[in-house]
Amino acid sequence: DIQMTQSPSTLSASVGDRVTVTCRASQSISSWLAWYQQKPGKAPNLLIYKASSLQTGVPSRFSGSGSGTEFTLTISGLQPDDFATYYCQQYNSYPITFGQGTRLEIK
Amino acid sequence: QVQLVQSGAEVKKPGASVKVSCKASGYTFTSYYMHWVRQAPGQGLEWMGIINPGGGSTRYAQKFQGRVTMTRDTSTSTVYMELSSLRSEDTAVYYCGRSPNYCTDGVCWFAPWGQGTLVTVSS
Numbered sequence: 001d002i003q004m005t006q007s008p009s010t011l012s013a014s015v016g017d018r019v020t021v022t023c024r025a026s027q028s029i030s031s032w033l034a035w036y037q038q039k040p041g042k043a044p045n046l047l048i049y050k051a052s053s054l055q056t057g058v059p060s061r062f063s064g065s066g067s068g069t070e071f072t073l074t075i076s077g078l079q080p081d082d083f084a085t086y087y088c089q090q091y092n093s094y095p096i097t098f099g100q101g102t103r104l105e106i107k
Numbered sequence: 108q109v110q111l112v113q114s115g116a117e118v119k120k121p122g123a124s125v126k127v128s129c130k131a132s133g134y135t136f137t138s139y140y141m142h143w144v145r146q147a148p149g150q151g152l153e154w155m156g157i158i159n160p161g162g163g164s165t166r167y168a169q170k171f172q173g174r175v176t177m178t179r180d181t182s183t184s185t186v187y188m189e190l191s192s193l194r195s196e197d198t199a200v201y202y203c204g205r206s207p208n209y210c211t212d213g214v215c216w217f218a219p220w221g222q223g224t225l226v227t228v229s230s
Contacts, residue, residue, distance in 0.1 A: 034216035034217075036152075042222075042223075043202055043204075043219075043220035043221065043222055043223050044152065044202075044217075044220055045218075045220075046216055046217065046218040046219075049216045055218065087151065087152055089152070089216065089217075091210070091214050091215050091216060092214075093214065094166060094212075094214055095154055095168045095169070096142070096154040096214065097154065098151055098152040098153070098154070099151070100151045101151050101152075
């Protein structure tokens with residue numbers, strides 16, 4: 001199975017900051033990576049697919065980059081609504097696997 | 108609009124089975140794969156398996172092989188996930204999630220997701 005490792009586990013930031021979350025795969029997954037945002041008590045919401053493609057309706061302050069084994073999710077100009085938990089997911093092969101999550105909290 | 112609506116919360120005793128439903132609307136049901144993902148309290152996301160609503164074929168994560176069964180009813184555009192021999196560690200929110208129809212064998216991202224179904228296993 002492909003292991004996905006996110007860092008950091010928790011990130012403290014302020015409104016207006018630019019933040020980056022990293023996701024590393026245990027083997028190359030090309031660009032087959034998605035990012036989700038999850039708020040308490042809600043289902044995950046797709047932000048980015050194919051490493052850097054923005055899902056329809058997602059604000060442009062979210063961006064993704066990377067290929068192979070290292071990927072990043074960047075949020076430019078944090079808004080109050082962005083404080084949530086973020087997960088990466090690989091879909092290079094079965095079984096589909098997720099990172100352990102990064103909790104973005106208000107500093 | 109595309110919508111996935113799941114069945115309500117369940118409380119089960121250890122050793123019992125649970126069957127969760129996910130009713131799809133707003134698109135051609137048989138043209139898109141459906142996945143199941145679960146999330147234990149305070150934990151991350153865990154992929155359980157996939158069903159092709161068109162032909163009914165399934166693929167399960169090895170961890171759940173022998174305990175999980177995914178089925179579909181095309182007449183009601185509903186997929187089901189049944190988990191048997193429940194134990195306390197199966198207490199979690201269970202989600203269905205649709206993947207795009209152009210992904211080979213359904214291995215893809217998920218959008219949208221159902222609202223989730225809390226299954227509590229307790230004696």
